[in-house]
Amino acid sequence: MIQTVIFDMDGVIVDTEPVHRYAYFKQFEELNIAVTEEMYTSFTGFSTRNTFQTLKEAFQLNHNVEDLIQRKRNIFNDAFDSKEDLELLEGVGKLIKDLHENGMQLILASSASKVTIERVFKRFGLHQYFTHVVSGEDFPKSKPHPAIFEHAASLSVAPKENCIVIEDSTNGVRASKAAGILCVGYNSIHSKDQDLSEADIIINHFNELDFEEVKKMDSKLRNN
Known part of the structure; x- marks a missing residue:
């Protein structure tokens, strides 16, 4: 699970x-x-x-x-x-709250700097949902190197076999797979020319996911 x-x-x-x-x-x-x-x-x-x-x-x-x-x-x-019109991507806020309310641990692993992450988290009130925030500036090599996701998984309450990554970039998907973690590829309209083919599953909208779907995703994907 x-x-x-x-x-x-x-x-x-x-x-x-x-x-x-x-x-x-x-x-x-x-x-x-x-x-x-x-x-x-x-x-x-x-x-x-x-x-x-x-x-x-x-x-x-x-x-x-x-x-x-x-x-x-x-x-x-x-x-x-x-920039006054900056908003969370459609459906992701609802997903984050649904996962959190049902006891799912959430960790952020972003290539962004700590300063940028803090700006985003403060603006949208996200700190309450995430147990840990990991910034790419703490690692000598960026995605597709797996270090950032390996570290994020080490902070998990569960083994990495019971973790999943949500990514929208070629390098991010490759980093997740190199770390040995299941990956949801988010086909974002904002991320141009990205190859998500190595992801275990690809979604086009966050309404395709909820707590129940995510919870059973490891057994569902590993049995395919």
């Missing part, structure tokens, strides 16, 4: 991607580097640090990675605070 659900954040709980995109491309313009859509899409699931480490090498930037990270966060934070 599934006892712990590990959520990604961006593209699963809230769509902050337009704000991230604005911040990144504003900074790319400042740095005078031409980042293609293909390259930008490949960063989905990366931490900000890993993104700038990759860009620094690709474009031979002389800037300090920490300075690049801080500049991007400053642009993002200003844009986030002024």
Whole structure:
């Protein structure tokens, strides 16, 4: 029986991607580097640090990675605070409350920084539902490396065989599977050009899930 659900954040709980995109491309313009859509899409699931480490090498930037990270966060934070129409993705709030009210443990494992996670959680009152919050900034390698999900599973009240991850990105799904954890691929309209084919099950809307469905998901998927 599934006892712990590990959520990604961006593209699963809230769509902050337009704000991230604005911040990144504003900074790319400042740095005078031409980042293609293909390259930008490949960063989905990366931490900000890993993104700038990759860009620094690709474009031979002389800037300090920490300075690049801080500049991007400053642009993002200003844009986030002024974005009044930011909402939880449709159906996810109801799912989170349903799982929590029925005793399911919820853990967040996001590539986002702690500052960004805190901004989102505070804005939408999510702290009360999650026992732990894990940020990608604490790990040297981003998804698809499994470290973040392995750590999240170690915080679970149950063995990882009784955990499940909800992810919307290619790198996130691969990280979940590399960690040996069952994965729900969320086919989000906000996450472009992502390959979810390695997920154990793919959903198009959160109304496809509820506590009863999630609880029995391990036996259902492992028997298929």
